[in-house]
Amino acid sequence: TVEVEARSSPMELSEKGGVQNNGFVQNETFEDKEADTSSQEEMPKTCSVAVDSVAVEETVLKPYAGMPKEVLLQFSSQARYRVTREILFWLIIAGSVALVCATIAIIALSPKCLDWWQASPIYRIYPRSFKDSDMDGNGDLKGIQEKLDHITYLNIKTIWITSFFKSPLKDLGYGAEDFYDIDPIFGSMRDFENLIAAIHDKGLKVIMDLIPNHTSDKHRWFQLSRNRTGKYTDYYIWQDCTQADGSVMPPNNWVSVFGNSSWQFDNVRKQCYFHQFGKEQPDLNFRNPAVQQEVRDIIKFWLGKGVDGFSFGTVKFLLEATHLRDEPPVDKSQNGVIITAYSQLYHDYTTTQVGLHDIIRSFRHTMNEFSREPGRYRFMGSDDDEKEDIEATMMYYGTTFIQEADFPFNFNLINMKNLSGNSIFEAVDSWMRNMPAGKWPNWAVGSPNAARISTRIGKEYINVMNMLLLTLPGTPVTYYGEEIGMENIASENVSEEHVNSGPVATLPEKSPMQWDGKVNAGFTEGNSSWLPVNSDYQSVNVEIQSTWSNSTLSLYRALTLLRNNELPMNRGWMCHIWNDSDVFVYVRELDGLDRVFMMVLNFGHRSTIDLKAIAPNLPSEAVIRLSTHFSNAGQVVNTKLIETEMGEGLVLEYKTAKPVHTMEAFQGKCFVAEKACYSKALNLLYKNC
Numbered sequence: 001t002v003e004v005e006a007r008s009s010p011m012e013l014s015e016k017g018g019v020q021n022n023g024f025v026q027n028e029t030f031e032d033k034e035a036d037t038s039s040q041e042e043m044p045k046t047c048s049v050a051v052d053s054v055a056v057e058e059t060v061l062k063p064y065a066g067m068p069k070e071v072l073l074q075f076s077s078q079a080r081y082r083v084t085r086e087i088l089f090w091l092i093i094a095g096s097v098a099l100v101c102a103t104i105a106i107i108a109l110s111p112k113c114l115d116w117w118q119a120s121p122i123y124r125i126y127p128r129s130f131k132d133s134d135m136d137g138n139g140d141l142k143g144i145q146e147k148l149d150h151i152t153y154l155n156i157k158t159i160w161i162t163s164f165f166k167s168p169l170k171d172l173g174y175g176a177e178d179f180y181d182i183d184p185i186f187g188s189m190r191d192f193e194n195l196i197a198a199i200h201d202k203g204l205k206v207i208m209d210l211i212p213n214h215t216s217d218k219h220r221w222f223q224l225s226r227n228r229t230g231k232y233t234d235y236y237i238w239q240d241c242t243q244a245d246g247s248v249m250p251p252n253n254w255v256s257v258f259g260n261s262s263w264q265f266d267n268v269r270k271q272c273y274f275h276q277f278g279k280e281q282p283d284l285n286f287r288n289p290a291v292q293q294e295v296r297d298i299i300k301f302w303l304g305k306g307v308d309g310f311s312f313g314t315v316k317f318l319l320e321a322t323h324l325r326d327e328p329p330v331d332k333s334q335n336g337v338i339i340t341a342y343s344q345l346y347h348d349y350t351t352t353q354v355g356l357h358d359i360i361r362s363f364r365h366t367m368n369e370f371s372r373e374p375g376r377y378r379f380m381g382s383d384d385d386e387k388e389d390i391e392a393t394m395m396y397y398g399t400t401f402i403q404e405a406d407f408p409f410n411f412n413l414i415n416m417k418n419l420s421g422n423s424i425f426e427a428v429d430s431w432m433r434n435m436p437a438g439k440w441p442n443w444a445v446g447s448p449n450a451a452r453i454s455t456r457i458g459k460e461y462i463n464v465m466n467m468l469l470l471t472l473p474g475t476p477v478t479y480y481g482e483e484i485g486m487e488n489i490a491s492e493n494v495s496e497e498h499v500n501s502g503p504v505a506t507l508p509e510k511s512p513m514q515w516d517g518k519v520n521a522g523f524t525e526g527n528s529s530w531l532p533v534n535s536d537y538q539s540v541n542v543e544i545q546s547t548w549s550n551s552t553l554s555l556y557r558a559l560t561l562l563r564n565n566e567l568p569m570n571r572g573w574m575c576h577i578w579n580d581s582d583v584f585v586y587v588r589e590l591d592g593l594d595r596v597f598m599m600v601l602n603f604g605h606r607s608t609i610d611l612k613a614i615a616p617n618l619p620s621e622a623v624i625r626l627s628t629h630f631s632n633a634g635q636v637v638n639t640k641l642i643e644t645e646m647g648e649g650l651v652l653e654y655k656t657a658k659p660v661h662t663m664e665a666f667q668g669k670c671f672v673a674e675k676a677c678y679s680k681a682l683n684l685l686y687k688n689c
Contacts (some may be wrong), residue, residue, distance in 0.1 A: 011050075020578070081218060082316075083380060106686075111686065114674065115377055115379075118566075120158050120205075120476055122207070122474065124162070125161050126162050128186070129512050129523075130143055130147065130480060130512075131146055132147060132526065135526035135530045137155065137528050138530050140186045141164070141195045145199075145303065148204065155564055159199065160684060163176070165177070165178065165179055165183060166182060174211045175215060177215070177218045178220075180298070193306075208307050209310075213284065213296045214275065214283045214316065217280050221284075222236060224427060225238075226268045226269045226273075233284055235284060237401060251324050253338075254274075254326075257342050261487070264279040269567035276317045286359060287319065292359060294510055296363070298371075298623075303370040308379060309380060310381070311381040311383045312380070315382050317536040318356055320349060323349075324349075327347060329344055346433070359398075360404050361402060364398075378523070381405055381406060381407060382408045400437075406440065409477065411444065413465075419603050421579045423583040424584045425576065428586075435672075438673070440475065440673050441473050441673060442476070445465050446479035447481065449509075451488055452481070453488055459500055462482075462552055465554055466482065466555065466556055471562075471597070473571075473588070480515055483556040486511070487536065487606050488534075489508045489532055498511040511531050512533050514534065514541040518634075521660065555626070556632075562651065568597055569616035571587065572593075573589050573660075575587050576666075576669045578671075582602055582605055583603070583604070584599075587607070587660050590676065591659070591678065593678040595655055596656055597652065598652040599649070600650040605613070608643050609642050609644075610642075611637075611642050612639045617663060618654075619654045620638065621636050621639065622636070622637055624650055625650040635652075
């Protein structure tokens with residue numbers, strides 16, 4: 001072995017001349033498999049050679065493939081890598097923070113999205129008259145399922161089905177014999193479950209009626225109550241009656257909605273029971289907590305079946321005064337006189353009693369238990385017509401902190417006694433001015449208990465009424481058949497057999513839906529229908545109107561499409577511009593959006609109006625977006641001279657940088673429910689504007 005003094009660190013070389021690179025081999029032992037395991041281990045002989053330290057340093061610092069961690073770290077600590085890495089790191093951090101902040105800001109500033117019951121019109125179906133699937137002449141649940149494509153064709157996503165509980169069908173089925181079952185005339189529970197599944201498969205929602213005030217006298221609860229059985233003894237309102245000269249004297253002068261005394265003597269219990277409606281519909285005793293719990297259980301049952309909401313009807317009748325005093329007569333000279341008509345009394349003791357809204361709030365609380373799942377909010381409406389008492393109606397909205405109904409159904413447009421531009425304005429303004437701040441309006445022009453538009457006010461106003469309904473702010477409710485302009489059937493066509501199904505006065509507006517020009521209007525393939533089909537069915541039906549570009553159906557579809565697609569229409573401001581005996585004019589606009597829609601609706605006679613004089617900042621021209629006279633669509637009109645004929649409606653579109661709701665002259669004439677502003681730069685809505 002030759003030893004040479006080195007000026008730097010020596011490198012170890014084996015006898016075979018290899019350099020040991022500890023970067024690759026760490027403490028490895030070389031084993032010669034052919035060597036004798038008993039022989040003495042030979043140590044490798046080494047020698048030291050002088051190596052230039054500069055060359056070694058350069059060799060060590062030069063990067064190479066497969067560098068160990070220790071060598072790699074030497075290069076990673078050099079300035080040019082560290083600075084670049086730190087810059088990239090802090091850029092990523094800053095970008096992430098900015099993204100999080102922007103997301104939080106957008107969420108904080110974004111307005112609440114419209115819920116499903118706000119975003120779409122509601123289509124109200126009277127099931128017995130919609131479509132018959134089994135040829136018995138009665139519409140049923142399978143028939144509704146067969147016609148779901150018609151709902152989507154109308155650009156509607158919410159269906160409201162009126163009562164279908166098992167019932168003797170007195171008062172059109174609103175006195176239930178069993179709240180947990182379907183009346184056989186409409187089908188079975190399996191049919192209902194299939195209908196719910198089909199509705200949801202199409203992305204639709206369904207609301208059902210619930211009348212909690214009373215039951216049928218055939219109901220099991222009533223049979224147990226009249227026999228004083230256990231807890232059911234006080235499920236209804238019973239009072240002793242005075243008997244004199246063989247006749248029964250009621251406890252007081254209270255009169256039912258249908259007329260005559262609201263007390264009926266029961267021979268089994270030997271007492272009188274109270275009924276606000278027909279004698280076959282005894283009122284439940286809502287001062288009994290067990291009754292309230294029964295109704296809450298009914299709500300849970302149907303929500304569990306998949307129902308998306310309820311319309312609670314006749315809720316103002318839930319409580320009566322316990323003192324049983326006579327109600328004051330409207331005509332004070334009638335004191336002491338036997339009163340038989342409902343309109344002859346002030347109903348101070350039988351409607352809207354203290355504690356009523358506590359019960360409604362308990363219904364709301366029960367429904368909220370099923371609204372916790374995202375996207376499954378359960379709607380609650382109240383279907384009570386307070387007529388002249390608008391403040392009593394608004395109480396069903398609840399308060400800022402305590403929610404009741406999402407909205408009480410609005411009958412202002414149905415209850416109008418005379419049609420004119422002024423009366424339409426009054427009906428709209430009354431609701432919007434009295435509605436609590438932040439609440440959502442709704443509108444209806446027809447119902448199962450009111451004559452159809454064409455019968456009530458005339459055929460020439462069908463289209464303009466639909467235009468009004470679908471361009472006002474809030475949720476429009478369409479009664480089946482209004483989209484094609486159906487009329488009432490003649491009262492003389494309603495036979496004695498039909499009268500047994502309900503009050504004759506409300507039957508003509510429940511005639512079968514007119515689907516096509518075939519026998520029975522395509523409603524049934526049977527020999528007859530439960531009510532006669534209107535004689536105009538060959539020209540007023542869905543099939544034929546879907547082929548006409550100028551039909552009532554085509555206009556209805558165009559209006560629903562406009563409402564769904566244009567932001568100012570579904571959540572913008574509504575500003576009243578003008579009204580007189582003939583026309584009603586208003587605009588729909590949205591902050592940040594320069595596109596405005598103006599409705600000029602004629603409910604009287606031929607009219608010419610100078611809108612430029614009323615609102616000087618209006619542009620001189622506007623384009624007709626939609627018209628009840630279809631050939632006028634796309635034409636340009638002069639805002640100084642807008643002409644409309646009787647029953648004509650125009651949806652005008654124009655652009656402006658000065659929206660009406662910012663003009664001083666129109667302060668107090670503008671309303672907005674879910675306020676939102678549009679950012680053109682970001683193409684999104686925000687609320688702080």
